[in-house]
Amino acid sequence: MKLTDILRKIFYREEPKVTKRKVSRDYYDPRREKEGRFAKISGDIYQEQEVGAMPEEVQREKNRETIIKGAIIFGVVLTLAVSFLIYLRVTSNTYNDDKVRINIIGQERVESPTRAKYEIEVKNDNLVELENAAVFVEGPFLGKFVQSEEVEVQNERWVKKNLGTIGKKSSKKFSIEIDFLASKQDQVYINVQLEYQPKNFSSQFSASASKDILVIPSSLTLKLVPTSQAASGEKIAVDVFVKNESESPRENIFVELNYPEDFSFLKGEPEPTTGNNRWLISKINPQEEQKIKIEGTLEGLYETVKQIRGVLKEEYQGGERVIFDTEAVIRMVTDRLALQQVVSQENVYAGQSLTYDVFFRNSSPIALRDLILTQHISSAIINKESVYPANGGFYNSRENTITWKASDVPELKVLEPNQQAKVSFTVSLQENLPAKNKDDKNFKIVSQAEIHSLDVDSPIGHNKKIFSSNKEVLVNSKLILEREIVQKDELISTEGPIPLEVDKETTFLVKLRVLNTSNDLKNVTLKTSLPSGVAWKSQVEPTNSGIEFNERTNELSWFIGTVDAHTGFLKPAIPLAFKIGITPSQNQIREAPDLLNNLVIFADDTFTKKKIQYEFGGANTGSVRDIRESRVMPASQSEQEQSTQTNEDASSTNLQESSTTTPTQ
Numbered sequence: 001m002k003l004t005d006i007l008r009k010i011f012y013r014e015e016p017k018v019t020k021r022k023v024s025r026d027y028y029d030p031r032r033e034k035e036g037r038f039a040k041i042s043g044d045i046y047q048e049q050e051v052g053a054m055p056e057e058v059q060r061e062k063n064r065e066t067i068i069k070g071a072i073i074f075g076v077v078l079t080l081a082v083s084f085l086i087y088l089r090v091t092s093n094t095y096n097d098d099k100v101r102i103n104i105i106g107q108e109r110v111e112s113p114t115r116a117k118y119e120i121e122v123k124n125d126n127l128v129e130l131e132n133a134a135v136f137v138e139g140p141f142l143g144k145f146v147q148s149e150e151v152e153v154q155n156e157r158w159v160k161k162n163l164g165t166i167g168k169k170s171s172k173k174f175s176i177e178i179d180f181l182a183s184k185q186d187q188v189y190i191n192v193q194l195e196y197q198p199k200n201f202s203s204q205f206s207a208s209a210s211k212d213i214l215v216i217p218s219s220l221t222l223k224l225v226p227t228s229q230a231a232s233g234e235k236i237a238v239d240v241f242v243k244n245e246s247e248s249p250r251e252n253i254f255v256e257l258n259y260p261e262d263f264s265f266l267k268g269e270p271e272p273t274t275g276n277n278r279w280l281i282s283k284i285n286p287q288e289e290q291k292i293k294i295e296g297t298l299e300g301l302y303e304t305v306k307q308i309r310g311v312l313k314e315e316y317q318g319g320e321r322v323i324f325d326t327e328a329v330i331r332m333v334t335d336r337l338a339l340q341q342v343v344s345q346e347n348v349y350a351g352q353s354l355t356y357d358v359f360f361r362n363s364s365p366i367a368l369r370d371l372i373l374t375q376h377i378s379s380a381i382i383n384k385e386s387v388y389p390a391n392g393g394f395y396n397s398r399e400n401t402i403t404w405k406a407s408d409v410p411e412l413k414v415l416e417p418n419q420q421a422k423v424s425f426t427v428s429l430q431e432n433l434p435a436k437n438k439d440d441k442n443f444k445i446v447s448q449a450e451i452h453s454l455d456v457d458s459p460i461g462h463n464k465k466i467f468s469s470n471k472e473v474l475v476n477s478k479l480i481l482e483r484e485i486v487q488k489d490e491l492i493s494t495e496g497p498i499p500l501e502v503d504k505e506t507t508f509l510v511k512l513r514v515l516n517t518s519n520d521l522k523n524v525t526l527k528t529s530l531p532s533g534v535a536w537k538s539q540v541e542p543t544n545s546g547i548e549f550n551e552r553t554n555e556l557s558w559f560i561g562t563v564d565a566h567t568g569f570l571k572p573a574i575p576l577a578f579k580i581g582i583t584p585s586q587n588q589i590r591e592a593p594d595l596l597n598n599l600v601i602f603a604d605d606t607f608t609k610k611k612i613q614y615e616f617g618g619a620n621t622g623s624v625r626d627i628r629e630s631r632v633m634p635a636s637q638s639e640q641e642q643s644t645q646t647n648e649d650a651s652s653t654n655l656q657e658s659s660t661t662t663p664t665q
Helices: 003-011 030-034 056-094 635-644
Strands: 019-021 045-047 100-105 109-111 114-124 130-138 143-145 152-155 158-166 170-180 186-198 205-216 220-226 229-231 234-244 250-258 263-269 278-284 289-298 305-316 319-333 337-343 353-362 372-378 382-389 394-396 401-404 420-429 444-452 465-467 471-475 479-486 506-516 521-529 534-541 547-550 555-563 574-582 594-596 599-605 610-616 660-664
Touching: 100 186, 100 205, 109 114, 114 130, 114 158, 114 186, 130 170, 158 170, 220 250, 220 305, 220 319, 229 234, 234 250, 234 278, 234 305, 278 289, 337 444, 337 465, 337 471, 353 372, 353 444, 372 382, 372 420, 382 394, 382 401, 479 521, 479 599, 479 610, 506 521, 506 555, 506 594, 534 547, 534 594, 555 574, 574 594
Parallel strands: 109 205, 229 319
Antiparallel strands: 100 114, 114 170, 130 158, 130 186, 143 170, 152 158, 186 205, 220 234, 234 289, 250 278, 250 305, 263 289, 305 319, 337 353, 353 420, 372 401, 372 444, 382 420, 394 401, 444 465, 444 471, 479 506, 506 574, 521 555, 521 599, 534 574, 547 555, 599 610, 610 660
């Protein structure tokens, strides 16, 4: 027997057998009796025989293992608790929002105009670094930031500075400069916003600070006093006052005005030093006030507001700086008299006519008497012999004006409130546009209507004259095509009988020259076609002219490209020559066969911004310059005619075709 079996037999008894027996519902259990209660058991009850006790050494070993396990578990729990407390202690000492501070160092009181410097300091007293730190500074509304390499100036009111990483227990600084400008004393602010992320933190944090600044205005002041209201087209006046409120004189002060849109300067007293909006005040004494008066006309829609801005400047560090600025407004009111020009065309060609209708209406609440209506026309290409005013008006060819009075138009005697009337006139353009020098280009016709009544209610006498807005009609360039057909020429050789003979081919040379007058043209293309009985001989000069011929359709395209103004006048014309042939049939005897169909040139006018086209007539053998007989002859007569045929002089004048031009809309 094995030793283990002997030990088991000595120290352990065999497990008792469990017997099963049936019992009634009420059963007395001795063990339960010790606990002071009966056992109410339903079903089978198992009685266990007594089992032998476990040895004492084994029991002690088991208890020791239990104690060791409990100690280990307690140690682990204690270690975790201590670690957590240490973590809380360490983190509470590492980062705190209150330990991130922003300081703004600089003047708290400034006198305009001045440039002030401020230092921004970001201080980190934490035991952890601040990463991705960026500072945003909002400037005061009475100042603007000065461009600097140290900071990123986003606009006059905002700058940004990337600080990167700010170490623990450290700080970073940077500077900004602000130009202050104030017309009155005011309290302004500099606001600073810091955004950052503590190291090993995933959240974004921010901090902010601000600084109050008292701004004192300049001792030099500027005041604008314009006409408070005006109707469109009326004359306005602006009084400008410059005052030195200090106890010392000032020198070399500049006054600069920014006029509203649609303002036309007429004059200034004194005259401007530069342009029409800048004056130099050489010296202004203490408590002295100087005045500048400006006059001009202003256009605008009813109930809109026009703004005039004025600034004072002085020399500063090799340049200039603004020391005071201000603004004033003018309110637009309804016209006392409404004038409108309506013209028949926006673009016109040389030789064409224009019809103008001029409408006038009384917009005031009172009747207007004894009105005079004057129409101004300005253009170097008007045919003065073809200006025809309707309604009995008078055209003054010396002053280029048409005048209507009450004797011509009854409504001009008394024009009631809201009453409207009109006059008309026509003008014609010269057939040939001038091209004598480089300035003869981009022609236009400018017109303006004027009506006058002493009853117009306006504080300024000039405003009793009401002017319409200018009307401009742009003149398209006139393109000329010179065409010549010859039978003999040294440029390209030709052959065949003259006069033309049935069933025998005769070749001709078509020569074209393109000329242009007043405007630059681009995308110029000539298109034409050959009659079915005419053959394309594939000989062209110059050879690189951009010619394309479709043999199936007999269509010819010449891509010319750009044609400058004055081409053919102050610059060489653009030439083209090509060879064609014709073999007459018997049904063409005694006829002059067609050689070339109509020609059309398409172009974009760079001045008028219109797509335009020019049309020219075709040609037959009757257009051939150097032959006497252009008709087709029978063979027998052809031999007799050929003996007497002489070529015309090669120096005869070219045949020039005038164009019929219509814009392509």
